[in-house]
Amino acid sequence: MLEEIKHVQATADLLHSEQQVEAAIDNMAQEINIALADRNPLLLCVLNGGIPTFGKLLTRLTMPLTIDSINASRYQNQTSGGSIEWLLKPETPLKGRTVLIIDDILDEGITLQAIYHYCRGQGAAAVYSAVLVDKILDHEKPLTADFVGLHVENRYLFGYGMDYKGYLRNAPGIFACKE
Numbered sequence: 001m002l003e004e005i006k007h008v009q010a011t012a013d014l015l016h017s018e019q020q021v022e023a024a025i026d027n028m029a030q031e032i033n034i035a036l037a038d039r040n041p042l043l044l045c046v047l048n049g050g051i052p053t054f055g056k057l058l059t060r061l062t063m064p065l066t067i068d069s070i071n072a073s074r075y076q077n078q079t080s081g082g083s084i085e086w087l088l089k090p091e092t093p094l095k096g097r098t099v100l101i102i103d104d105i106l107d108e109g110i111t112l113q114a115i116y117h118y119c120r121g122q123g124a125a126a127v128y129s130a131v132l133v134d135k136i137l138d139h140e141k142p143l144t145a146d147f148v149g150l151h152v153e154n155r156y157l158f159g160y161g162m163d164y165k166g167y168l169r170n171a172p173g174i175f176a177c178k179e
């Protein structure tokens with residue numbers, strides 16, 4: 001397995017450098033600081049991929065806020081998605097809260113849509129979403145994200161939380177696997 005991981009890493013294309021990604025996160029944070037300034041938001045980290053984006057946004061946000069996590073996984077360390085497994089639900093009551101869902105990538109949108117509906121079903125007053133990467137597809141998605149870092153071509157990506165078979169989430173940039 002580790003040989004495969006090393007090969008994928010060595011042959012991948014760098015699409016966005018660490019510097020570019022950090023600048024994109026700065027921009028997202030600025031937008032969120034304006035949009036949610038007086039909303040006492042509950043930030044929901046979508047495990048596992050959302051961890052770096054969540055952490056990097058967190059210290060750039062200036063309003064009073066609280067945090068929790070959710071884990072709705074659809075890829076299960078594979079490179080194509082299946083049905084959603086609910087692995088963790090937030091402890092915090094969502095009723096009446098403004099929720100900001102934070103994830104690494106919006107691809108088909110199935111994961112984000114499911115989490116959005118979950119939050120609404122729990123009585124959240126407003127639900128926003130922030131994704132580091134919005135993958136450009138040739139068809140419509142079931143929802144759009146409110147805050148997007150980068151729009152990226154339709155290839156299998158890793159880095160900044162995004163995994164290749166569970167690995168490479170720590171890669172310092174946004175990389176695309178060779179076909």
Ligand SMILES: O=P(O)(O)OC[C@H]1O[C@H](OP(=O)(O)OP(=O)(O)O)[C@H](O)[C@@H]1O
Pocket residue numbers: 046047048049050072073074075076077081103104105106107108109110111112162163
């Ligand atoms: O828009 P979609 O096509 O639904 O895909 C996006 C989801 O896929 C990844 O999660 P994954 O299920 O791989 O879990 P992970 O966060 O643990 O990697 C990613 O973190 C998003 O949550």
Ligand SMILES: Nc1nc2[nH]cnc2c(=O)[nH]1
Pocket residue numbers: 075105107108155156157158162163164
């Ligand atoms: N790591 C990773 N996870 C995804 N989930 C949906 N699309 C992708 C992708 O391109 N890369």
